[in-house]
Amino acid sequence: KKMKGVLALVALAALLAVCVAQDPASGWMGYAKGVNPAGTGRITYIEAKWKVPSDPLSSGAFFSPWFGIESSDNLNLIQPVNPWTGYQWEIYNEYFQWSPEYNYDSKSTVVNAGDLLFGSVTYNNKTNSYDMYHSDMTSGWSVNSSIPIQKHSNGSYKNFTITYFVMEKSEWYCDQYPPDGIVTFLDIRVDYDYKTVVPKWTTAIVDDNCNCRAHVLSQSLRSTLSITWQTSSNIEDGIAK
16 A cells, blocks of 8 residues: 555656646756737747857767747747757757647758858748748758647637747756857847837746856847857766856
8 A cells, every 4th residue: 555655646746747847948058038028919920040059079969059939838839949969960940849748840951050040930820820930041941830829728729928049958068069158149030919029038047057048138129149158067076067
């Protein structure tokens, strides 16, 4: 009976962990969050540019700078991503849904350090979906994806109100990240209900690894953000800092 009770508690803990799982998620390091200062509306358009960081000096790590939009309950994330896959940079579109758990990745392409990237997400009111576009402006390659908006349990459609700019995957040593130690997102435009606004930006950390931090460099109708990180590893208690 005692063992059954322990197993029941373990199962309950696992269920509760699933129930509360949402963004910002474990694995995120420094990030910036943008919302409409009016506190109302739906994101109808967002775009940003950034340059692919330098190649890491050692291979094997997987991480990504990215931006995206999120539903107001932090359970649905639409994101043009730019991962280092262990030995090369890539870009593709991704959608992650926490409940029921689902992940979509578009076709991808290899990009090079220094390439100028562009990403956008556009609300399509005819299909009640978002059209995601990701391109390498240096090579001319691009990909489009259509992401249907999930419904709440009561049948109403979710509302996407949050934008995130993130450096993700925190389990690596600092010298496994790009040696330039920075990615800068430029010409950030965010529209709520078809009107461009100056978002209310805040910065935070989930996993404090390699002193990774987001910075608001300018707040305007074309904002600029950066994310920086330490590029050398000091080992303290077996953890890269």
